[in-house]
Amino acid sequence: MFERFLSKDAALLKGSEIRDILKITEGKNVISLAGGLPAPDTFPVEEIKKITQDILDNDPEKGLQYTATAGISEFRRELVNLSNKRGITGINDRNVFATVGSQEALFMIFNLLVDPGDVVIVEMPSYLAALNILRSRKPIFIGVNVKENGLDLDELETKIKKSISEGKKPKLLYVIPTAQNPAGTTMNLSDRKRLLEIAENYDILVVEDDAYGFLVFDGDNPPPLKALDKSGRVIYTSTFSKILAPGFRLGWIVANEEFIKNVEMYKQNVDLHTPSFTQMIAMEAIKRGVIERQIPKIRQIYRHKRDVMLDAINKYFPKDARWSKPVGGMFVFAWLDKKIDTTKMLEEAVKRGVAYVPGASFYYDYSGRNTMRLNFSYPTESDLEKAIQILSSVIKSFS
Ligand SMILES: Cc1ncc(COP(=O)(O)O)c(C=O)c1O
Incomplete structure (x- = not known):
């Protein structure tokens, strides 16, 4: 009905x-x-129990009150520190934004950037819930295969050129360079650099999903694209779901300040702000070395x-x-x-x-x-x- x-x-x-x-x-x-x-x-159940009790004993208002849309400022400073651990430097608290999981981050980013008919490049295969958000934006998709070392960059460049020659310039690439979901692949450093060069040459925005960035368990863990990004064209997302607990629904964005302001306006319409209580718990978990x-x-x-x-x-x-x-x-x-x-x-x-x-x-x-x-x-x-x-x-x- x-x-x-x-x-x-x-x-x-x-x-x-x-x-x-x-x-x-x-x-x-x-x-x-x-x-x-x-x-x-x-x-880490026991640590979370202790942190929760301490917040309620020592600073209940901060955990229970409304807060700023971008997140509690002290927590954002800890997000800067955590991002530094992934090699992302030269950022401050105005470059980071607390979200309800990285899922909400992706939702807001794609809604802010993609109009119907825009050309969006995705990996084949890619994270299904991100594809579902993108589908709802009605873009023209270009799919690029993932090989043993991640995104096939020759295919990427060929497909970008073809699309441009047909009068459709790609706007955005969504990519999971590290421990890709679902393919399980990780791009090496030289491919990461080449990917950024391609993005520069063809003026394409890069949305980097680093959900598993802290969960590389073999070999070196190359820096995320955001750490190599000189021009600010990479919008980066990560999450506490895999390193603390997914039930907190806590993620974050790292991007240039201008774009963070757009996210802020968008999120005011969605849910005002990410829960203060979980931000406080995660903040303490970083400060007390629980995450580490x-x-x-x-x-x-x-x-x-x-x-x-x-x-x-x-x-x-x-x-x-x-x-x-x-x-x-x-x-x-x-x-x-x-x-x-x-x-x-x-x-x-x-x-x-x-x-x-x-x-x-x-x-x-x-x-x-x-x-x-x-x-x-x-x-x-x-x-x-x-x-x-x-x-x-x-x-x-x-x-
Ligand atoms: C690649 C990728 N991105 C984003 C997410 C969303 O995670 P969350 O919203 O819990 O941060 C997931 C969850 O599995 C994922 O695998």
Whole structure:
């Protein structure tokens, strides 16, 4: 009955495919490799308990009162310090902005920048919830494949040139250079520099999603694009979801001051400000070194789980399958034989006790139907091995 009252924009809204999958597995005996949940044993419960008590004892008004739209100023200074740890220097509290998760950051950024018909470049595959926000802006998409070392820069440049020659200059590139969700890839330093050169040459804005920037557990962790950005064309987002707790719904933006002011005006319309209480807790968690102590612990746990998953994949997956070997983050991405449709295969997999996310959702055009995303951060180690074993037998029966 309500449909006839909905706005045209509401008709474009799409539910998250992952949440739908989580729904079909509810109450069933299914090991889920579908979610993107951090391991609950990484949450620093005791420290959070203590910090919360201290805030209520010592500074209840700051935690419970309304605050500035951009965030509590003391917290923003800590965000500057945390961003410095990722190598982003030369910024001050006017360059940072506290958001309700990095999801809200992406929502505001894309709504502020993308008009219908604008040309937007995305990775294939890319983070599905960002693609869904972008879809609602009705852009013209250009998809660029992700290879072993992240975005294929030759393809990027070729596609930019082609689009310009057709009279459509790309405006913005959305990219996850580090521990990409879902592909699990990380760009090396020279590719990062080249990407920025391309963005400069063709005057393209870069939205860098660094959700997993602190979760690289092998090799060097190259600096984010924002740390290499000389002209201020990179808009950077990150989150406390993977290094503290996703339930806080706390993320941040780093960008030039002018754009931060636009975000501020936008957010006044959305929700006035990010909750003061969670900002205070996260601020104390940074100041007291909780985050700094957390990061190596989380890396160690995920490195081990990644190894368990990759060992099982190596052992059981069919030989014609290909998969990423992530140096960080929470996901392995797999490319199966072209004739397998992972969306169709899901029902059988769930019946046999394992869920995953079919890869098509991670492609702006829903291609990539033979791909799948597998999460290793949440399941227990024994479940990981068992799930891959079951999944391999399902894949083989569809080959
Ligand atoms: C690449 C990427 N960006 C952004 C987000 C949003 O996270 P949050 O809103 O919890 O910060 C996620 C969550 O999984 C993600 O994987």
